[in-house]
Amino acid sequence: MKHIVGYRCTICGAELPYDERMTCPRCGEKGILDIVFDYNYIKKGFSRESLAKDHNNSMWRYAPLMPLKPRDFSPFLRVGWTPLYPSRRLGAELGLRALYIKDDGINPTASLKDRASGVAVAKAVELGYDTIACSSTGNAASSCAGNAARMGVKTVIFVPQRAPEGKVAQLMIFGAKVVSVKGDYKATFDLSKAAIEKYGWYNRNAGINPILTEGKKTVALEIAEQLSWQPTDWVCVSVGDGCTIGGVYNGFKDLYELGMIERIPKILGVQSTGCCPFVDAAREKRGLIPAEENTLADSIAVGVPRNPVKALRAVSESGGKWIAVSDEEILDTMRVLGRTEGVFGEPAGVTATAGLRRAVKEGLIGSDETVTVISTGSGLKDVKNALRAAGSPTLCEPNLSALDASGIL
Amino acid sequence: MKHIVGYRCTICGAELPYDERMTCPRCGEKGILDIVFDYNYIKKGFSRESLAKDHNNSMWRYAPLMPLKPRDFSPFLRVGWTPLYPSRRLGAELGLRALYIKDDGINPTASLKDRASGVAVAKAVELGYDTIACSSTGNAASSCAGNAARMGVKTVIFVPQRAPEGKVAQLMIFGAKVVSVKGDYKATFDLSKAAIEKYGWYNRNAGINPILTEGKKTVALEIAEQLSWQPTDWVCVSVGDGCTIGGVYNGFKDLYELGMIERIPKILGVQSTGCCPFVDAAREKRGLIPAEENTLADSIAVGVPRNPVKALRAVSESGGKWIAVSDEEILDTMRVLGRTEGVFGEPAGVTATAGLRRAVKEGLIGSDETVTVISTGSGLKDVKNALRAAGSPTLCEPNLSALDASGIL
Numbered sequence: 001m002k003h004i005v006g007y008r009c010t011i012c013g014a015e016l017p018y019d020e021r022m023t024c025p026r027c028g029e030k031g032i033l034d035i036v037f038d039y040n041y042i043k044k045g046f047s048r049e050s051l052a053k054d055h056n057n058s059m060w061r062y063a064p065l066m067p068l069k070p071r072d073f074s075p076f077l078r079v080g081w082t083p084l085y086p087s088r089r090l091g092a093e094l095g096l097r098a099l100y101i102k103d104d105g106i107n108p109t110a111s112l113k114d115r116a117s118g119v120a121v122a123k124a125v126e127l128g129y130d131t132i133a134c135s136s137t138g139n140a141a142s143s144c145a146g147n148a149a150r151m152g153v154k155t156v157i158f159v160p161q162r163a164p165e166g167k168v169a170q171l172m173i174f175g176a177k178v179v180s181v182k183g184d185y186k187a188t189f190d191l192s193k194a195a196i197e198k199y200g201w202y203n204r205n206a207g208i209n210p211i212l213t214e215g216k217k218t219v220a221l222e223i224a225e226q227l228s229w230q231p232t233d234w235v236c237v238s239v240g241d242g243c244t245i246g247g248v249y250n251g252f253k254d255l256y257e258l259g260m261i262e263r264i265p266k267i268l269g270v271q272s273t274g275c276c277p278f279v280d281a282a283r284e285k286r287g288l289i290p291a292e293e294n295t296l297a298d299s300i301a302v303g304v305p306r307n308p309v310k311a312l313r314a315v316s317e318s319g320g321k322w323i324a325v326s327d328e329e330i331l332d333t334m335r336v337l338g339r340t341e342g343v344f345g346e347p348a349g350v351t352a353t354a355g356l357r358r359a360v361k362e363g364l365i366g367s368d369e370t371v372t373v374i375s376t377g378s379g380l381k382d383v384k385n386a387l388r389a390a391g392s393p394t395l396c397e398p399n400l401s402a403l404d405a406s407g408i409l
Numbered sequence: 410m411k412h413i414v415g416y417r418c419t420i421c422g423a424e425l426p427y428d429e430r431m432t433c434p435r436c437g438e439k440g441i442l443d444i445v446f447d448y449n450y451i452k453k454g455f456s457r458e459s460l461a462k463d464h465n466n467s468m469w470r471y472a473p474l475m476p477l478k479p480r481d482f483s484p485f486l487r488v489g490w491t492p493l494y495p496s497r498r499l500g501a502e503l504g505l506r507a508l509y510i511k512d513d514g515i516n517p518t519a520s521l522k523d524r525a526s527g528v529a530v531a532k533a534v535e536l537g538y539d540t541i542a543c544s545s546t547g548n549a550a551s552s553c554a555g556n557a558a559r560m561g562v563k564t565v566i567f568v569p570q571r572a573p574e575g576k577v578a579q580l581m582i583f584g585a586k587v588v589s590v591k592g593d594y595k596a597t598f599d600l601s602k603a604a605i606e607k608y609g610w611y612n613r614n615a616g617i618n619p620i621l622t623e624g625k626k627t628v629a630l631e632i633a634e635q636l637s638w639q640p641t642d643w644v645c646v647s648v649g650d651g652c653t654i655g656g657v658y659n660g661f662k663d664l665y666e667l668g669m670i671e672r673i674p675k676i677l678g679v680q681s682t683g684c685c686p687f688v689d690a691a692r693e694k695r696g697l698i699p700a701e702e703n704t705l706a707d708s709i710a711v712g713v714p715r716n717p718v719k720a721l722r723a724v725s726e727s728g729g730k731w732i733a734v735s736d737e738e739i740l741d742t743m744r745v746l747g748r749t750e751g752v753f754g755e756p757a758g759v760t761a762t763a764g765l766r767r768a769v770k771e772g773l774i775g776s777d778e779t780v781t782v783i784s785t786g787s788g789l790k791d792v793k794n795a796l797r798a799a800g801s802p803t804l805c806e807p808n809l810s811a812l813d814a815s816g817i818l
Contacts, residue, residue, distance in 0.1 A: 110519075148751075150752075166795070166796065168801075170799075172802065173743055173753050175748030175749075182804055335582060379582060380790065383579075390582050396588050397590075409586060
């Protein structure tokens with residue numbers, strides 16, 4: 001592929017040819033790779049002007065920046081090109097110059113992970129695999145199963161026995177072969193790894209396959225384009241294993257290298273205080289150590305992040321910050337975002353917005369600045385916590401005088 | 410408004426000026442009104458060519474065909490312009506010449522009802538109301554609450570005490586005032602009616618407000634435009650109170666009157682055998698009589714449809730058919746649509762596709778014909794029934810030999 005130079009290991013910096021390998025042979029499984037693009041080549045056919053003429057309203061409009069061979073992407077699920085809403089009320093309440101909300105819950109399987117899974121499925125199809133495997137109980141798994149089903153690619157999904165049955169149901173509706181593993185998440189991951197090696201399936205495990213970051217980056221490309229190539233001063237992202245924030249940075253970096261934006265936004269990485277290995281490491285100026293996974297924001301409850309290098313780089317190289325918020329702040333932000341903007345996010349989805357509210361309170365983000373928050377998944381993914389956030393309605397006898405006396409109105 | 414001639418009563422045919430009234434003064438509450446457009450006026454500024462130049466990827470691109478004054482719709486939620494997928498496998502399995510799936514679950518609150526609520530909220534804003542009310546526990550209520558929250562319009566939603574708490578939670582997240590009425594649905598509706606009269610809120614009760622049909626019709630406009638103005642021979646729609654199917658017909662009728670399509674597709678109205686007053690009436694060649702509401706497809710469990718005239722007209726004038734499917738066929742179609750196309754619909758959402766499968770089996774739709782099915786809501790709206798449809802995965806010990814012996818692969 002002419003638009004790709006090769007791989008570069010995020011740990012040792014070794015440069016490698018672009019092939020089917022996924023990690024650095026010297027550094028092993030932790031040696032996650034960057035894909036190095038030839039921007040001078042890409043520039044020839046990809047620009048602000050070429051995009052202005054492109055009516056494709058999906059992430060596939062950015063295919064020239066994906067590590068894929070050119071092809072017709074119309075048979076795939078329509079991932080991306082999600083709404084970027086100018087804030088109607090929350091931005092003013094926080095005293096910000098401008099606030100935008102990127103609602104990535106409006107994706108085919110209702111989360112940002114469709115971006116990664118869409119690109120992974122396209123790569124599996126390109127390489128001729130008939131099966132994709134991954135171990136996860138959440139948005140990665142459901143997006144993998146949905147995007148693969150559309151393309152007639154089989155999926156084998158490994159979930160720990162304790163996986164919530166609602167999430168498992170979604171996988172089975174998409175026709176995935178679901179392996180419910182008697183054991184914890186580590187046992188599940190290890191069995192998936194052994195099975196992938198034995199059966200030669202395409203590997204969609206996040207934090208191993210470098211292509212996933214290159215799908216997630218499209219959310220940054222969209223933010224920039226939807227803001228007419230003038231992205232906000234800050235972009236706020238919730239952080240679990242680090243792949244998404246790494247992708248957001250990669251997207252802005254691509255555009256900067258291509259001369260399509262003038263500066264990379266500062267990235268605010270937001271975690272829950274119940275599980276914040278990145279925030280702890282930044283505060284104590286040390287490397288990451290395993291953290292407890294004690295938060296209701298299950299999609300970002302990752303005690304041992306699998307993509308630390310890309311995540312740390314996103315914040316440090318963009319001049320951003322790390323911040324943590326409590327579960328109470330997350331639940332409160334579910335209500336605030338719903339009430340003020342009409343956006344219903346899952347707990348991990350609204351965590352970035354909770355982080356913005358705290359960052360404003362702490363003076364990290366000032367009133368002269370502009371901000372984009374990414375909501376990474378739909379609130380319908382986690383109705384149990386929506387119930388916790390929302391509370392119960394007041395009962396009312398069926399007559400007008402009871403309604404008037406109820407205090408509801 | 411120059412593009413509107415007035416109202417016409419669907420029962421007595423009386424012509425009335427276009428104002429804030431919602432039903433016919435002579436026929437009372439059952440006298441649902443049609444909005445009569447001046448197609449010659451509309452033609453001047455609205456055509457295939459004007460749309461081809463319009464980059465707005467939402468239903469607001471069709472504002473010239475809505476009963477609204479011209480305005481900037483960008484502050485509203487981005488409703489519509491949902492994907493129309495060419496079938497990858499199901500169409501071939503059914504032996505059809507072509508099959509398309511319109512996935513209307515990809516809307517801001519995850520159902521087609523956003524189209525109706527978006528237009529209702531725009532009308533309330535246009536008329537200066539600060540509060541919208543509706544009685545419902547389902548997609549109408551959540552779409553009303555979400556679209557209104559975005560625009561800073563208050564909502565009062567009346568739900569019966571037995572309403573599922575998950576759906577109530579979504580309403581409360583959007584900041585709606587939720588009145589949980591001690592009583593059944595009729596008591597709930599009656600209290601909402603009395604309160605709307607007393608407090609003068611804007612009325613979003615379906616089957617009363619004629620504007621709702623004019624929002625829902627945009628799904629037909631999109632299907633036609635996404636198929637380059639050559640809609641399929643058939644369009645299949647699930648039917649509850651009749652507003653949606655009435656809207657689908659209105660949309661195609663508009664385009665036909667404007668000379669933008671050459672014929673109106675035949676409309677297949679699909680109900681559940683557990684609640685099928687339209688299908689029974691068509692088979693027995695009589696008027697509608699109240700039916701039991703005994704189906705798991707809760708969004709179309711309507712024993713006394715509030716919009717019978719528009720629904721009956723949609724099927725008869727298009728040369729279509731009525732058909733009913735069992736709950737088992739609905740659950741099976743959830744799996745089929747997920748597995749073959751990567752589309753996860755709620756039970757009522759996939760009912761149209763279940764109806765297509767039965768219509769092909771019964772020879773109502775032939776292999777030389779082309780078909781579009783509308784999936785009206787996301788499967789995440791009803792995880793309980795997804796679980797019933799999907800079944801449980803097989804447990805596996807955490808080792809490769811157990812996996813090989815499990816029969817899962």
